[in-house]
Amino acid sequence: MSIKGKAFIVGAFEHPTRKAPDKSVAQLHAECARGALLDAGLNKDDIDGYFCAGDAPGLGPLAMVDYMGLRVRHVDSTDTGGSSYLVHVAHAAQAIALGKCNVALITLAGRPRSEGSSGTQPRNYGASAPDTAFEVPYGISTANGYAMVAKRHMHEFGTTSEQLAWIKVAASHHAQHNPDAMLREVVTVEEVLASPLIADPLHRLDCCVVSDGGGAVIVAQPEIAKSLRRPLVKVLGAGEAPKGQHGGKIDLTTSGAAWSGAAAFAEAGVAPRDIQYASIYDSFTITVLMQLEDLGFCKKGDGGRFVADGNLIAGSGKLPFNTDGGGLCNNHPANRGGMTKIIEAVRQLRGEAHPKVQVPGCTLALAQGTGGQLGSRHGSATIILARE
Amino acid sequence: MSTQQLERKIPAPPINAENQRFFDAAKQGRLLIGLCHACEKYHFYPRTLCPFCFSDRTEWTEAAGTGILYSFSTSVRGVPVPYTIAYVTLDEGITMMTNIVDADPAKLEIGQRLKVVFREAEDGSNIAMFTNL
Ligand SMILES: [Zn+2]
Numbered sequence: 246m247s248i249k250g251k252a253f254i255v256g257a258f259e260h261p262t263r264k265a266p267d268k269s270v271a272q273l274h275a276e277c278a279r280g281a282l283l284d285a286g287l288n289k290d291d292i293d294g295y296f297c298a299g300d301a302p303g304l305g306p307l308a309m310v311d312y313m314g315l316r317v318r319h320v321d322s323t324d325t326g327g328s329s330y331l332v333h334v335a336h337a338a339q340a341i342a343l344g345k346c347n348v349a350l351i352t353l354a355g356r357p358r359s360e361g362s363s364g365t366q367p368r369n370y371g372a373s374a375p376d377t378a379f380e381v382p383y384g385i386s387t388a389n390g391y392a393m394v395a396k397r398h399m400h401e402f403g404t405t406s407e408q409l410a411w412i413k414v415a416a417s418h419h420a421q422h423n424p425d426a427m428l429r430e431v432v433t434v435e436e437v438l439a440s441p442l443i444a445d446p447l448h449r450l451d452c453c454v455v456s457d458g459g460g461a462v463i464v465a466q467p468e469i470a471k472s473l474r475r476p477l478v479k480v481l482g483a484g485e486a487p488k489g490q491h492g493g494k495i496d497l498t499t500s501g502a503a504w505s506g507a508a509a510f511a512e513a514g515v516a517p518r519d520i521q522y523a524s525i526y527d528s529f530t531i532t533v534l535m536q537l538e539d540l541g542f543c544k545k546g547d548g549g550r551f552v553a554d555g556n557l558i559a560g561s562g563k564l565p566f567n568t569d570g571g572g573l574c575n576n577h578p579a580n581r582g583g584m585t586k587i588i589e590a591v592r593q594l595r596g597e598a599h600p601k602v603q604v605p606g607c608t609l610a611l612a613q614g615t616g617g618q619l620g621s622r623h624g625s626a627t628i629i630l631a632r633e
Numbered sequence: 634m635s636t637q638q639l640e641r642k643i644p645a646p647p648i649n650a651e652n653q654r655f656f657d658a659a660k661q662g663r664l665l666i667g668l669c670h671a672c673e674k675y676h677f678y679p680r681t682l683c684p685f686c687f688s689d690r691t692e693w694t695e696a697a698g699t700g701i702l703y704s705f706s707t708s709v710r711g712v713p714v715p716y717t718i719a720y721v722t723l724d725e726g727i728t729m730m731t732n733i734v735d736a737d738p739a740k741l742e743i744g745q746r747l748k749v750v751f752r753e754a755e756d757g758s759n760i761a762m763f764t765n766l
Binding site: 364365366367369372373375377378379380382383384386388389390392393394395396397400441444445446447449490491492493494495621 | 710
Protein backbone atom coordinates (compact mmCIF):
# COMPACT_ATOMS: atom_id res chain seq x y z
CA MET A 246 0.00 0.00 0.00
CA SER A 247 1.23 3.47 -0.89
CA ILE A 248 0.27 6.91 0.41
CA LYS A 249 0.47 8.33 -3.12
CA GLY A 250 -2.54 10.55 -3.67
CA LYS A 251 -4.21 9.49 -0.42
CA ALA A 252 -3.92 12.86 1.32
CA PHE A 253 -3.57 16.58 0.63
CA ILE A 254 -2.03 19.46 2.56
CA VAL A 255 -4.98 21.81 2.89
CA GLY A 256 -3.75 24.34 5.44
CA ALA A 257 -0.38 25.92 6.21
CA PHE A 258 0.62 28.72 8.54
CA GLU A 259 3.95 30.17 9.63
CA HIS A 260 3.75 32.28 12.78
CA PRO A 261 5.02 35.79 11.95
CA THR A 262 6.80 36.24 15.28
CA ARG A 263 10.54 35.70 15.56
CA LYS A 264 10.76 36.73 19.23
CA ALA A 265 7.96 35.96 21.66
CA PRO A 266 9.01 36.58 25.28
CA ASP A 267 5.40 37.43 26.12
CA LYS A 268 3.85 34.17 24.88
CA SER A 269 3.80 30.61 26.21
CA VAL A 270 4.88 27.63 24.12
CA ALA A 271 1.37 26.14 24.28
CA GLN A 272 -0.07 29.46 23.16
CA LEU A 273 2.26 29.56 20.15
CA HIS A 274 1.21 26.01 19.18
CA ALA A 275 -2.46 27.02 19.40
CA GLU A 276 -1.95 30.26 17.44
CA CYS A 277 -0.25 28.25 14.68
CA ALA A 278 -3.12 25.74 14.67
CA ARG A 279 -5.65 28.57 14.39
CA GLY A 280 -3.69 30.13 11.55
CA ALA A 281 -3.63 26.87 9.60
CA LEU A 282 -7.37 26.32 10.15
CA LEU A 283 -8.14 29.83 8.85
CA ASP A 284 -5.87 29.20 5.86
CA ALA A 285 -7.66 25.93 5.06
CA GLY A 286 -11.17 27.23 5.74
CA LEU A 287 -11.78 24.55 8.34
CA ASN A 288 -13.04 24.66 11.93
CA LYS A 289 -11.37 23.28 15.02
CA ASP A 290 -14.05 20.60 15.32
CA ASP A 291 -13.08 19.24 11.89
CA ILE A 292 -9.75 18.02 13.30
CA ASP A 293 -9.78 14.34 14.26
CA GLY A 294 -6.02 13.63 14.25
CA TYR A 295 -3.22 15.51 16.05
CA PHE A 296 0.54 15.28 15.53
CA CYS A 297 3.35 16.98 17.46
CA ALA A 298 6.97 16.33 18.48
CA GLY A 299 9.32 17.04 21.36
CA ASP A 300 8.83 20.81 21.20
CA ALA A 301 5.25 20.41 22.44
CA PRO A 302 4.98 20.93 26.20
CA GLY A 303 4.25 18.21 28.74
CA LEU A 304 3.23 14.85 27.34
CA GLY A 305 2.88 16.37 23.86
CA PRO A 306 -0.48 15.37 22.42
CA LEU A 307 -2.03 14.90 25.86
CA ALA A 308 -1.15 18.45 26.90
CA MET A 309 -1.95 20.09 23.57
CA VAL A 310 -5.17 18.23 22.73
CA ASP A 311 -6.48 19.27 26.13
CA TYR A 312 -5.19 22.88 25.87
CA MET A 313 -6.72 23.40 22.43
CA GLY A 314 -9.94 21.57 23.27
CA LEU A 315 -9.60 19.08 20.42
CA ARG A 316 -11.64 15.89 20.07
CA VAL A 317 -9.39 13.50 18.14
CA ARG A 318 -9.30 9.76 17.49
CA HIS A 319 -5.68 9.53 16.38
CA VAL A 320 -2.45 10.98 17.82
CA ASP A 321 1.24 10.62 16.89
CA SER A 322 4.16 12.21 18.73
CA THR A 323 7.03 10.78 16.68
CA ASP A 324 10.14 12.82 17.48
CA THR A 325 13.06 12.81 15.07
CA GLY A 326 14.17 16.34 15.98
CA GLY A 327 13.72 19.03 13.36
CA SER A 328 12.64 16.54 10.70
CA SER A 329 9.65 15.33 12.78
CA TYR A 330 7.03 17.38 10.93
CA LEU A 331 7.88 15.86 7.55
CA VAL A 332 7.53 12.43 9.16
CA HIS A 333 4.19 13.63 10.56
CA VAL A 334 2.92 14.52 7.08
CA ALA A 335 3.77 10.99 5.93
CA HIS A 336 2.26 9.39 9.03
CA ALA A 337 -0.86 11.56 8.70
CA ALA A 338 -1.25 10.42 5.08
CA GLN A 339 -0.90 6.80 6.26
CA ALA A 340 -3.48 7.30 9.00
CA ILE A 341 -5.87 8.96 6.54
CA ALA A 342 -5.36 6.17 4.00
CA LEU A 343 -6.30 3.65 6.70
CA GLY A 344 -9.33 5.65 7.81
CA LYS A 345 -7.86 6.38 11.25
CA CYS A 346 -8.54 10.10 10.80
CA ASN A 347 -9.72 12.51 8.09
CA VAL A 348 -8.22 15.85 9.08
CA ALA A 349 -4.81 15.83 10.75
CA LEU A 350 -3.31 18.86 12.47
CA ILE A 351 0.49 19.09 12.88
CA THR A 352 1.96 21.84 15.05
CA LEU A 353 5.43 23.09 16.00
CA ALA A 354 6.36 25.97 18.30
CA GLY A 355 9.07 27.12 20.66
CA ARG A 356 10.96 30.05 22.14
CA PRO A 357 14.69 29.23 21.99
CA ARG A 358 15.57 32.87 21.24
CA SER A 359 13.81 34.17 24.35
CA GLU A 360 15.36 31.35 26.35
CA GLY A 361 18.91 32.18 25.25
CA SER A 362 19.58 29.03 23.22
CA SER A 363 22.68 28.79 21.04
CA GLY A 364 24.11 26.15 18.74
CA THR A 365 27.50 26.45 20.42
CA GLN A 366 26.12 25.22 23.76
CA PRO A 367 26.98 21.59 24.60
CA ARG A 368 24.12 19.27 23.73
CA ASN A 369 22.92 16.75 26.26
CA TYR A 370 19.96 14.43 25.69
CA GLY A 371 20.00 13.27 29.31
CA ALA A 372 21.84 10.76 31.49
CA SER A 373 19.76 7.80 30.31
CA ALA A 374 20.70 8.21 26.63
CA PRO A 375 23.26 5.41 26.06
CA ASP A 376 25.62 7.66 24.08
CA THR A 377 25.74 10.51 26.62
CA ALA A 378 28.62 9.11 28.69
CA PHE A 379 30.69 8.67 25.51
CA GLU A 380 30.01 12.10 24.00
CA VAL A 381 28.98 14.79 26.51
CA PRO A 382 32.42 14.90 28.22
CA TYR A 383 33.87 15.97 24.83
CA GLY A 384 31.67 19.06 24.51
CA ILE A 385 29.64 17.94 21.50
CA SER A 386 27.44 20.85 20.41
CA THR A 387 25.21 21.40 17.42
CA ALA A 388 27.83 23.57 15.73
CA ASN A 389 30.96 21.45 16.19
CA GLY A 390 29.16 18.23 15.24
CA TYR A 391 28.10 19.64 11.88
CA ALA A 392 31.54 21.23 11.52
CA MET A 393 33.15 17.78 11.67
CA VAL A 394 30.93 16.73 8.77
CA ALA A 395 32.02 19.78 6.78
CA LYS A 396 35.69 19.15 7.56
CA ARG A 397 35.47 15.52 6.44
CA HIS A 398 33.56 16.48 3.27
CA MET A 399 36.28 19.00 2.42
CA HIS A 400 38.92 16.32 3.00
CA GLU A 401 37.26 13.66 0.84
CA PHE A 402 35.94 15.81 -2.00
CA GLY A 403 37.83 19.10 -1.96
CA THR A 404 34.72 21.08 -1.01
CA THR A 405 35.59 24.67 -0.08
CA SER A 406 34.28 27.28 2.35
CA GLU A 407 33.53 29.47 -0.69
CA GLN A 408 31.22 26.81 -2.09
CA LEU A 409 29.43 26.43 1.25
CA ALA A 410 29.06 30.21 1.43
CA TRP A 411 27.08 30.20 -1.84
CA ILE A 412 24.27 28.38 0.02
CA LYS A 413 23.95 31.26 2.48
CA VAL A 414 24.22 33.79 -0.35
CA ALA A 415 21.30 32.15 -2.17
CA ALA A 416 19.18 32.08 1.01
CA SER A 417 19.87 35.77 1.57
CA HIS A 418 18.80 36.63 -1.99
CA HIS A 419 15.43 35.06 -1.14
CA ALA A 420 15.10 36.51 2.37
CA GLN A 421 15.33 40.09 1.08
CA HIS A 422 11.76 39.68 -0.21
CA ASN A 423 10.35 38.22 3.03
CA PRO A 424 9.21 40.96 5.44
CA ASP A 425 9.11 38.47 8.33
CA ALA A 426 12.67 37.18 7.80
CA MET A 427 15.16 37.77 10.63
CA LEU A 428 18.05 38.52 8.26
CA ARG A 429 16.96 40.38 5.11
CA GLU A 430 20.27 41.75 3.91
CA VAL A 431 21.78 40.19 0.81
CA VAL A 432 25.28 38.90 1.64
CA THR A 433 28.24 37.97 -0.55
CA VAL A 434 30.56 34.98 -0.46
CA GLU A 435 33.27 37.30 0.89
CA GLU A 436 31.01 38.46 3.73
CA VAL A 437 30.24 34.86 4.73
CA LEU A 438 33.95 34.04 4.80
CA ALA A 439 34.73 37.21 6.76
CA SER A 440 32.14 36.43 9.44
CA PRO A 441 33.64 35.06 12.68
CA LEU A 442 34.70 31.43 12.79
CA ILE A 443 32.41 29.54 15.19
CA ALA A 444 33.52 25.92 14.92
CA ASP A 445 36.16 25.43 12.25
CA PRO A 446 35.41 25.36 9.28
CA LEU A 447 31.94 26.87 9.89
CA HIS A 448 31.55 30.65 10.13
CA ARG A 449 28.74 32.49 11.83
CA LEU A 450 26.97 32.99 8.49
CA ASP A 451 27.15 29.24 7.80
CA CYS A 452 24.80 28.81 10.79
CA CYS A 453 21.02 29.22 10.90
CA VAL A 454 19.23 31.80 13.01
CA VAL A 455 17.79 31.09 16.45
CA SER A 456 14.16 32.20 16.46
CA ASP A 457 10.97 31.94 18.48
CA GLY A 458 7.76 31.05 16.69
CA GLY A 459 6.29 28.06 15.02
CA GLY A 460 4.03 26.75 12.30
CA ALA A 461 1.28 24.31 11.51
CA VAL A 462 -0.03 22.31 8.57
CA ILE A 463 -3.27 20.41 8.08
CA VAL A 464 -3.41 17.18 6.10
CA ALA A 465 -6.82 15.98 4.88
CA GLN A 466 -8.34 13.16 2.91
CA PRO A 467 -9.02 13.88 -0.79
CA GLU A 468 -12.79 14.51 -0.66
CA ILE A 469 -12.43 17.07 2.11
CA ALA A 470 -9.49 18.70 0.33
CA LYS A 471 -11.53 19.03 -2.87
CA SER A 472 -14.44 20.61 -0.98
CA LEU A 473 -12.23 23.51 0.17
CA ARG A 474 -11.49 26.64 -1.84
CA ARG A 475 -7.72 26.31 -1.84
CA PRO A 476 -5.26 25.10 -4.50
CA LEU A 477 -4.76 21.35 -4.13
CA VAL A 478 -1.39 20.13 -2.82
CA LYS A 479 -1.17 16.35 -2.99
CA VAL A 480 1.21 14.11 -1.03
CA LEU A 481 2.95 11.94 -3.64
CA GLY A 482 5.57 10.09 -1.62
CA ALA A 483 7.60 10.06 1.56
CA GLY A 484 10.58 8.42 3.19
CA GLU A 485 12.16 8.42 6.62
CA ALA A 486 15.58 7.17 7.72
CA PRO A 487 17.30 7.44 11.08
CA LYS A 488 21.08 7.19 10.78
CA GLY A 489 23.56 6.76 13.61
CA GLN A 490 27.13 5.71 14.18
CA HIS A 491 26.67 2.08 13.08
CA GLY A 492 28.56 0.66 16.04
CA GLY A 493 31.59 2.79 15.23
CA LYS A 494 31.57 2.26 11.45
CA ILE A 495 31.15 5.99 11.09
CA ASP A 496 30.68 7.57 7.67
CA LEU A 497 30.16 11.31 8.12
CA THR A 498 29.79 12.14 4.42
CA THR A 499 26.54 10.22 3.87
CA SER A 500 23.29 11.32 5.49
CA GLY A 501 19.99 9.50 5.97
CA ALA A 502 18.69 11.47 2.96
CA ALA A 503 20.28 8.79 0.80
CA TRP A 504 17.58 6.37 2.03
CA SER A 505 14.66 8.68 2.83
CA GLY A 506 15.05 10.39 -0.54
CA ALA A 507 15.23 7.15 -2.50
CA ALA A 508 12.09 5.86 -0.75
CA ALA A 509 10.19 9.10 -1.41
CA PHE A 510 11.17 9.26 -5.09
CA ALA A 511 10.21 5.60 -5.58
CA GLU A 512 6.82 6.09 -3.95
CA ALA A 513 6.13 9.29 -5.89
CA GLY A 514 7.34 7.80 -9.16
CA VAL A 515 9.44 10.86 -10.00
CA ALA A 516 13.17 11.63 -10.19
CA PRO A 517 15.31 14.47 -8.80
CA ARG A 518 15.48 16.12 -12.25
CA ASP A 519 11.66 16.48 -12.19
CA ILE A 520 11.65 18.61 -9.00
CA GLN A 521 10.97 22.30 -9.70
CA TYR A 522 11.39 23.60 -6.15
CA ALA A 523 13.17 22.10 -3.13
CA SER A 524 12.92 23.01 0.55
CA ILE A 525 16.18 21.69 2.01
CA TYR A 526 16.86 21.68 5.76
CA ASP A 527 19.44 24.36 6.41
CA SER A 528 20.58 24.27 10.02
CA PHE A 529 24.02 24.90 8.49
CA THR A 530 25.26 25.36 4.94
CA ILE A 531 26.88 21.91 5.06
CA THR A 532 23.48 20.35 5.90
CA VAL A 533 22.11 21.59 2.57
CA LEU A 534 25.08 20.38 0.56
CA MET A 535 24.98 16.89 2.08
CA GLN A 536 21.25 16.47 1.48
CA LEU A 537 21.40 17.72 -2.12
CA GLU A 538 23.98 15.04 -2.86
CA ASP A 539 22.21 12.27 -0.95
CA LEU A 540 18.85 13.09 -2.54
CA GLY A 541 20.48 12.68 -5.94
CA PHE A 542 20.35 16.27 -7.22
CA CYS A 543 24.05 15.78 -7.98
CA LYS A 544 26.66 13.07 -7.50
CA LYS A 545 28.25 12.47 -4.08
CA GLY A 546 31.15 14.87 -3.81
CA ASP A 547 29.84 17.26 -6.49
CA GLY A 548 27.72 19.29 -4.04
CA GLY A 549 30.22 22.13 -3.83
CA ARG A 550 30.19 22.68 -7.57
CA PHE A 551 26.40 22.24 -7.68
CA VAL A 552 25.63 25.02 -5.17
CA ALA A 553 28.27 27.47 -6.42
CA ASP A 554 27.65 30.50 -8.61
CA GLY A 555 24.07 31.04 -7.48
CA ASN A 556 22.65 27.75 -8.72
CA LEU A 557 20.14 27.69 -5.82
CA ILE A 558 18.81 31.22 -6.44
CA ALA A 559 15.22 31.45 -7.70
CA GLY A 560 14.96 32.92 -11.18
CA SER A 561 18.55 32.26 -12.22
CA GLY A 562 19.67 28.97 -10.66
CA LYS A 563 18.72 25.47 -11.78
CA LEU A 564 17.28 24.40 -8.42
CA PRO A 565 15.52 27.17 -6.48
CA PHE A 566 15.67 26.31 -2.76
CA ASN A 567 14.28 27.78 0.47
CA THR A 568 12.64 30.76 -1.21
CA ASP A 569 11.44 32.09 2.17
CA GLY A 570 15.08 32.60 3.19
CA GLY A 571 15.16 29.26 5.05
CA GLY A 572 16.62 28.67 8.46
CA LEU A 573 19.77 30.50 7.41
CA CYS A 574 17.95 33.84 7.05
CA ASN A 575 14.23 33.64 7.74
CA ASN A 576 13.19 31.43 10.65
CA HIS A 577 14.23 28.32 12.58
CA PRO A 578 11.47 28.14 15.20
CA ALA A 579 12.11 25.91 18.23
CA ASN A 580 15.51 25.06 16.70
CA ARG A 581 13.53 22.75 14.41
CA GLY A 582 13.37 23.70 10.75
CA GLY A 583 11.18 20.95 9.29
CA MET A 584 7.84 22.71 9.52
CA THR A 585 8.93 25.82 7.64
CA LYS A 586 10.32 23.55 4.90
CA ILE A 587 6.83 22.10 4.33
CA ILE A 588 5.15 25.50 4.48
CA GLU A 589 7.32 27.12 1.79
CA ALA A 590 6.88 24.10 -0.49
CA VAL A 591 3.11 24.48 -0.11
CA ARG A 592 3.37 28.20 -0.91
CA GLN A 593 5.33 27.42 -4.07
CA LEU A 594 2.84 24.78 -5.24
CA ARG A 595 -0.08 27.12 -4.58
CA GLY A 596 1.66 29.94 -6.44
CA GLU A 597 1.63 31.95 -3.20
CA ALA A 598 5.38 32.46 -2.70
CA HIS A 599 6.65 36.03 -3.03
CA PRO A 600 6.41 37.01 -6.75
CA LYS A 601 10.17 37.68 -6.83
CA VAL A 602 10.91 34.06 -5.86
CA GLN A 603 7.86 32.18 -7.13
CA VAL A 604 8.84 29.34 -9.45
CA PRO A 605 6.63 29.79 -12.56
CA GLY A 606 4.17 26.93 -13.01
CA CYS A 607 5.47 25.01 -10.00
CA THR A 608 3.72 21.65 -9.90
CA LEU A 609 6.27 19.36 -8.25
CA ALA A 610 8.19 20.15 -5.05
CA LEU A 611 10.27 18.34 -2.47
CA ALA A 612 10.73 19.08 1.22
CA GLN A 613 13.64 17.55 3.10
CA GLY A 614 14.49 17.53 6.80
CA THR A 615 17.43 16.43 8.93
CA GLY A 616 16.82 16.36 12.68
CA GLY A 617 19.13 15.73 15.59
CA GLN A 618 22.86 15.81 14.97
CA LEU A 619 24.27 15.12 11.50
CA GLY A 620 27.63 14.34 13.10
CA SER A 621 26.36 11.56 15.38
CA ARG A 622 22.75 10.43 14.98
CA HIS A 623 20.06 12.09 12.96
CA GLY A 624 16.64 11.50 11.46
CA SER A 625 16.16 12.23 7.78
CA ALA A 626 12.72 12.71 6.24
CA THR A 627 11.69 13.49 2.67
CA ILE A 628 8.27 14.32 1.24
CA ILE A 629 7.33 14.95 -2.38
CA LEU A 630 4.31 17.12 -3.09
CA ALA A 631 2.43 17.92 -6.29
CA ARG A 632 -0.05 20.55 -7.38
CA GLU A 633 -3.22 18.96 -8.70
CA MET B 634 45.02 31.27 38.15
CA SER B 635 44.88 32.56 34.58
CA THR B 636 46.36 29.36 33.14
CA GLN B 637 43.82 27.29 35.07
CA GLN B 638 41.00 29.21 33.40
CA LEU B 639 42.34 28.06 30.02
CA GLU B 640 41.52 24.45 30.91
CA ARG B 641 38.10 23.36 29.76
CA LYS B 642 35.97 21.82 32.49
CA ILE B 643 35.17 18.29 31.38
CA PRO B 644 31.55 17.36 32.16
CA ALA B 645 31.14 14.15 34.18
CA PRO B 646 29.91 11.12 32.22
CA PRO B 647 26.66 9.67 33.58
CA ILE B 648 27.87 6.28 34.80
CA ASN B 649 25.35 3.44 34.95
CA ALA B 650 25.27 -0.30 35.58
CA GLU B 651 26.17 -1.06 31.95
CA ASN B 652 29.02 1.41 31.31
CA GLN B 653 30.61 1.27 34.79
CA ARG B 654 33.41 -1.10 33.73
CA PHE B 655 34.38 1.20 30.83
CA PHE B 656 35.06 4.01 33.28
CA ASP B 657 36.64 1.67 35.86
CA ALA B 658 39.14 0.64 33.16
CA ALA B 659 39.67 4.26 32.08
CA LYS B 660 40.62 5.08 35.67
CA GLN B 661 43.42 2.48 35.25
CA GLY B 662 44.48 4.11 31.98
CA ARG B 663 42.88 1.49 29.69
CA LEU B 664 40.55 2.24 26.76
CA LEU B 665 37.91 -0.47 26.34
CA ILE B 666 36.05 -1.28 23.12
CA GLY B 667 33.37 -3.87 22.40
CA LEU B 668 34.31 -7.20 20.81
CA CYS B 669 31.68 -9.72 19.72
CA HIS B 670 32.70 -13.38 19.77
CA ALA B 671 29.76 -14.35 17.54
CA CYS B 672 30.51 -12.09 14.55
CA GLU B 673 34.10 -11.29 15.55
CA LYS B 674 33.63 -7.56 15.05
CA TYR B 675 34.70 -4.66 17.24
CA HIS B 676 32.17 -1.95 18.08
CA PHE B 677 32.07 1.41 19.82
CA TYR B 678 30.74 2.59 22.18
CA PRO B 679 30.86 -0.80 23.92
CA ARG B 680 27.55 -2.37 24.84
CA THR B 681 26.13 -5.60 26.20
CA LEU B 682 24.44 -6.79 23.00
CA CYS B 683 26.42 -6.59 19.76
CA PRO B 684 24.99 -3.79 17.54
CA PHE B 685 25.79 -5.86 14.42
CA CYS B 686 24.44 -9.37 15.21
CA PHE B 687 22.70 -8.81 18.58
CA SER B 688 24.64 -11.64 20.22
CA ASP B 689 25.24 -11.42 23.97
CA ARG B 690 28.68 -13.04 23.57
CA THR B 691 30.39 -9.67 23.87
CA GLU B 692 33.57 -8.82 25.67
CA TRP B 693 34.87 -5.39 26.58
CA THR B 694 38.47 -5.60 25.50
CA GLU B 695 41.40 -3.19 25.69
CA ALA B 696 42.19 -1.23 22.54
CA ALA B 697 45.77 -0.61 21.43
CA GLY B 698 45.12 3.07 22.08
CA THR B 699 46.40 4.33 18.75
CA GLY B 700 44.56 5.46 15.66
CA ILE B 701 44.20 8.08 12.94
CA LEU B 702 42.31 11.36 12.89
CA TYR B 703 39.02 10.95 10.96
CA SER B 704 37.65 14.50 11.40
CA PHE B 705 37.83 17.36 13.88
CA SER B 706 36.63 20.88 14.64
CA THR B 707 37.93 23.53 16.99
CA SER B 708 35.20 25.56 18.69
CA VAL B 709 36.49 29.10 18.99
CA ARG B 710 33.43 31.27 19.68
CA GLY B 711 30.44 30.91 21.98
CA VAL B 712 32.44 28.67 24.31
CA PRO B 713 34.30 29.61 27.53
CA VAL B 714 37.55 27.99 26.36
CA PRO B 715 38.43 26.86 22.81
CA TYR B 716 38.63 23.07 22.41
CA THR B 717 38.88 20.52 19.63
CA ILE B 718 36.30 17.79 19.17
CA ALA B 719 37.23 14.90 16.90
CA TYR B 720 36.51 11.44 15.61
CA VAL B 721 39.46 9.06 15.74
CA THR B 722 39.52 5.75 13.87
CA LEU B 723 41.22 3.24 16.15
CA ASP B 724 43.65 0.63 14.84
CA GLU B 725 40.86 -1.88 15.50
CA GLY B 726 38.85 -0.21 12.70
CA ILE B 727 36.15 1.57 14.68
CA THR B 728 35.73 5.29 15.13
CA MET B 729 35.08 7.09 18.42
CA MET B 730 34.26 10.64 19.43
CA THR B 731 36.99 12.32 21.47
CA ASN B 732 38.95 15.52 22.05
CA ILE B 733 42.41 16.32 20.73
CA VAL B 734 44.59 17.75 23.50
CA ASP B 735 48.15 19.07 23.82
CA ALA B 736 48.36 19.68 20.09
CA ASP B 737 48.22 22.83 17.96
CA PRO B 738 44.79 22.68 16.23
CA ALA B 739 46.20 24.59 13.24
CA LYS B 740 48.67 21.77 12.60
CA LEU B 741 46.20 18.87 12.83
CA GLU B 742 45.62 16.89 9.66
CA ILE B 743 43.00 14.27 8.90
CA GLY B 744 44.78 10.94 8.57
CA GLN B 745 47.55 11.69 11.06
CA ARG B 746 48.48 9.18 13.78
CA LEU B 747 47.35 9.78 17.37
CA LYS B 748 47.58 8.05 20.75
CA VAL B 749 45.21 7.96 23.68
CA VAL B 750 45.73 10.01 26.84
CA PHE B 751 43.36 10.38 29.77
CA ARG B 752 42.02 13.58 31.31
CA GLU B 753 40.04 13.94 34.51
CA ALA B 754 36.41 15.02 34.36
CA GLU B 755 34.68 17.11 37.02
CA ASP B 756 33.68 13.98 38.97
CA GLY B 757 37.18 12.47 38.84
CA SER B 758 36.34 10.02 36.01
CA ASN B 759 39.04 9.47 33.40
CA ILE B 760 38.04 10.49 29.87
CA ALA B 761 39.89 9.07 26.84
CA MET B 762 41.36 11.81 24.65
CA PHE B 763 43.99 11.79 21.92
CA THR B 764 47.22 13.60 21.21
CA ASN B 765 50.07 13.49 18.67
CA LEU B 766 51.89 10.15 18.57
ZN1 LIG C 1 28.20 -9.57 16.76
